Every structure is written in structure tokens, then in C-alpha cells.
Amino acid sequence: MTAVRRRARLVLILTIVIAASGCSLPGWAGITRELLLEPPRATATPIPTPTPAPAVVSPTEAPSASVADPEEALLTALYERVRPAVVSVQVVRPIEGLLIPRGEGQEEGDGIFQRGQGSGMIIDPDGTVVTNIHVVEGAQRVEVTLWDGTILPAEVIGRDPDSDIAVLRIERGDIALQTVELGDSDALRVGQRALAIGNPFGWQGTLTVGIVSGLGRTLQLGHMSERVSGRFSIPEMIQTDAAINFGNSGGPLLDAQGRVIGVNTAMNSTSGVSGGVGFAVPINTVKRVLPDLIATGTYRYPWLGITGTDLRPVHREAMALDVPRGAIIDAVTPNGPADRAGLRGSTETVEQFGERIGIGGDVIVAIDDRPVRQFDDLLIHLVRTKRPGDTVQLIVVRDGAEQEVTVTLGERPSN
Structure with missing residues (x-):
């Protein structure tokens, strides 16, 4: 006859909600944790049976605790080496134009503020820290917490919104800092x-x-x-x-x-x-x-002054193009570098499955003797190799014929 104990289960749910756009929003953070007590296993009353001769079994030794899994050893050693160079970045920024009652995460004073946080890494012993610009954007106070809990003031010394990179300088005093390897x-x-x-x-x-x-x-x-x-x-x-x-x-x-x-x-x-x-x-x-x-404190990007997309079959068909790949210009910014060089954007549109698609623009197939297979090729070449004031040589297809166009690059507009 089998007697089964009733299973007991205890569930503890703790919910906390946190965070914000790369930083945390005031006083909210989110984690749900469930704690389960292991239920007792079923037990039974055995029916007496003849006892067989005992089998002789050699015990198997458990693996030595000193023999670590190779990947585990790699991860723990890597973490212990790099962790001291990773910091927590805390910011306080004002909330403007919002009717919000003062609550948790808001600083006392004339205005209403919110706290946020993100991460960063120390790149030199003098206390230079790299983080994201969206972590510190608009902050009136920036502090950095080191791996050992030390909290230090920091200043934003450089911002590049087009790589989302910000540079901080820690007021480290005589504290020795560990750095990451790039x-x-x-x-x-x-x-x-x-x-x-x-x-x-x-x-x-x-x-x-x-x-x-x-x-x-x-x-x-x-x-x-x-x-x-x-x-x-x-x-x-x-x-x-x-x-x-x-x-x-x-x-x-x-x-x-x-x-x-x-x-x-x-x-x-x-x-x-x-x-x-x-x-x-x-x-x-x-x-x-x-x-x-x-x-x-800033970085100046080269600017061609066009918007566009990858060349697609709908473009080739509508424009009777014998061009397998390229970047087609949708629009040219008035009085921008491309406009001054005579590049042409789309002149009409066609509809395909409810989408209006611009056609008639120049198709860029090469830049500085490098093939352009998609629009990203243009962006990557400009960002990697050019600065404002440099020139580029473009090969474009217009009305079925190739043309060479020289463009003097400008600087990306700030607004």
C-alpha cells in the first residue's frame, strides 16, 4: 500500500521595477523572483521479498573540486582581471516641462530632478572614462562608482552624438586606477x-x-x-x-x-x-x-548632403537600368555639398504594394575607386576615411550613362 505525502509549495514573489533609456527612471526597477521550496518526494511501504545476494560495486570518485572546467576558469579569470576597470555612472538631470509630483529619485531644490545610471570603462590611469552619451546627456551632476564602492565626481569632457560616445574625467586624487585593454x-x-x-x-x-x-x-x-x-x-x-x-x-x-x-x-x-x-x-x-x-570635446564628421537607399529591382525596372547594385539618391539637401556638385535626387515616384518609391535619382556605383553595392558603403567610407573639406570622386549612373562627379565634403549640420 502506498502512502503519498501531500506536496507543499511555497512561492515568494518579489517585484521591483527599475530603469530608463540606458539609465534608470526615478525609483522604478524590475525583477521578479520566485522562490520554490523543494516538495518532499513520495514514499512507499515495500512488500517483503527475498533478499538477493548483494552486488559488489566499486565506488566512483567525484571530480576533484580543484579541477575547474576550462571555460569556467577562463570566464572567472577574465572577469577578475577586467572588472576593476568597469565603473557605474550615476547622473542627476532636471525634468523640464513636466507636471510631476516630487517623489522617490528626485532631488530637493527649486526644480525637479531624476536620477539615472549606466556603465563605463576606464581607458587610462589618469581617470579617462568612456561611456554612452545618452547615459550622461543633460546631467547636472555625474558621479562614478569604482569596483570597490568608491564614489568619485566626474566631468563630461567630450561628446559625440553620432557615435553615442561620451568621455568623462574622474577626479581620482591619488587613487590608482586599473584600465581596460582596447x-x-x-x-x-x-x-x-x-x-x-x-x-x-x-x-x-x-x-x-x-x-x-x-x-x-x-x-x-x-x-x-x-x-x-x-x-x-x-x-x-x-x-x-x-x-x-x-x-x-x-x-x-x-x-x-x-x-x-x-x-x-x-x-x-x-x-x-x-x-x-x-x-x-x-x-x-x-x-x-x-x-x-x-x-x-567634439568630433567633426564629413557630410555629403544626400539621403538614399539601396538599389532595388523596382528601381531598375522603372528606370530601365542595367546596374546590378548601387545606392540611389532619394533627395539632395538644398545648398549642401552634393547639391553644389550637381548630384540629382529622385524626380518622380512609383507605387508598389502601397509604397511610394522615388525614382529618377542618380545611382552611385563607386566612390574613390571603391565599388558601392549598398548605401551603407558610402556612409562607412566617409566616416572611416574622410573629414570635412576633403573631396571624393563618385561614379554615378544618370539616364543610363556613367558620369564622374567630384564633391567637396562639408561638415554634418548640428541641427
Whole structure:
């Protein structure tokens, strides 16, 4: 006869909600935790049976605790080496134009303020810290918490909204600081190990592990410009499935050797938490803008003055083009560099499946003797190799014939 004990289950749910756009919003943070007590197993009263002769079994020794799994040993050693160079960035910024009652996370004073937080990394012993600009944008106070809990004041000394990179300087006094090692994002391949260290939802020093899921992603995360009627893009971003959440912004994305390959910046999520699609600004982009940000506080980007898209079959058919790939110009900014050089945008539109598509514009097929297969090729070439005032040689297809056009680049408009 079997006697079964009743299962007992205790569930404790603790909900806390946190965070904000790369930083936390006032007084809210989110985690749901469920604690389950293991239910007792069923027991039974055995029926007496003859006792067989005992089998002789040699005991198997448990693996020695001193023999660590190789990957585990790699991760723990990497974390212990890099963790002291990763910081938490706390900010206080004013809330303007909103009728919000004063509450948790708001500073006393004449105005209403909110606290936010993100991550950062120390790149030199003098206390230079790299983070995201959206972590510190609009902040009236910036503080940095070191790995050992020391809190130090910091100043924003450089901003580049078109790479979402900001540079801070810590008032370190006589404190010795550990620094990260910068890697080479151009050498990355999809499938390589990727690790993120940061402060998701305020949990300082969190390590998450994944792979490089994709390369060459372009995200419209730059500054908004009324002159071009849109937002500038950040090219060549790294995609990873290492968990990137609110508060990870500004922290390092690392390779398996612990070298920084990117600055964690964004996630693609419909739920507000990591869905396995995170993005980091490549470290080579950071290395390109960093000297100017430290020296002058800003970085000046070259500007062609066009908007466009990849050449598609609908363009080729409507324009009777014998061009397999290229970048077609949709619009030319009036009195911009391309306009002054005589480049032409779309002259009419066609409709396909309810979408109005511009046609008739110049199709760019080469820049400085480099083939242009898609619109991103233009952006990457300009950002990587050119500065305002430089010239570029374009090969364009207009009315079925190739033409060479020389354009003197301007500087991206600030508004």
C-alpha cells in the first residue's frame, strides 16, 4: 500500500521595477523572483521479498573540486582581471516641462530632478572614462562608482552624438586606477565569444556571456537634424546575444581575451528587457573619435548632403537600368555639398504594394575607386576615411550613362 505525502509549495514573489533609456527612471526597477521550496518526494511501504545476494560495486570518485572546467576558469579569470576597470555612472538631470509630483529619485531644490545610471570603462590611469552619451546627456551632476564602492565626481569632457560616445574625467586624487585593454573590432567574425560587463538595472559588476551574432549593423541612433529631416546613423555596429539591458549602456563588450571590442549601447526589445539582440558601438569607431573628444570635446564628421537607399529591382525596372547594385539618391539637401556638385535626387515616384518609391535619382556605383553595392558603403567610407573639406570622386549612373562627379565634403549640420 502506498502512502503519498501531500506536496507543499511555497512561492515568494518579489517585484521591483527599475530603469530608463540606458539609465534608470526615478525609483522604478524590475525583477521578479520566485522562490520554490523543494516538495518532499513520495514514499512507499515495500512488500517483503527475498533478499538477493548483494552486488559488489566499486565506488566512483567525484571530480576533484580543484579541477575547474576550462571555460569556467577562463570566464572567472577574465572577469577578475577586467572588472576593476568597469565603473557605474550615476547622473542627476532636471525634468523640464513636466507636471510631476516630487517623489522617490528626485532631488530637493527649486526644480525637479531624476536620477539615472549606466556603465563605463576606464581607458587610462589618469581617470579617462568612456561611456554612452545618452547615459550622461543633460546631467547636472555625474558621479562614478569604482569596483570597490568608491564614489568619485566626474566631468563630461567630450561628446559625440553620432557615435553615442561620451568621455568623462574622474577626479581620482591619488587613487590608482586599473584600465581596460582596447581590441580590434575590424578583426571580429560572427560566432566569436562576446562578454558584457556592466550594471543592468543597477546590479553592479554583472557579467553576461554570448557570441558576436552579427556585424555591420546600421542603426539610426545619431543626432536628429532638421536640415536633413531625419536622424544620422551609426554604421558597423556589433550585434550580440550577450544580455544587454537598461544600465549596461556604456559598458564594455569583450572578446575571449578580455579586450574591449565594443561599447554596449542598445537592445532590440518589445518587452523592455533583453531579447537576445543587443548592439555595441565598435571599439575602432571609439578609437577614431577619442583623440578629438579628449582634445576639443567634439568630433567633426564629413557630410555629403544626400539621403538614399539601396538599389532595388523596382528601381531598375522603372528606370530601365542595367546596374546590378548601387545606392540611389532619394533627395539632395538644398545648398549642401552634393547639391553644389550637381548630384540629382529622385524626380518622380512609383507605387508598389502601397509604397511610394522615388525614382529618377542618380545611382552611385563607386566612390574613390571603391565599388558601392549598398548605401551603407558610402556612409562607412566617409566616416572611416574622410573629414570635412576633403573631396571624393563618385561614379554615378544618370539616364543610363556613367558620369564622374567630384564633391567637396562639408561638415554634418548640428541641427
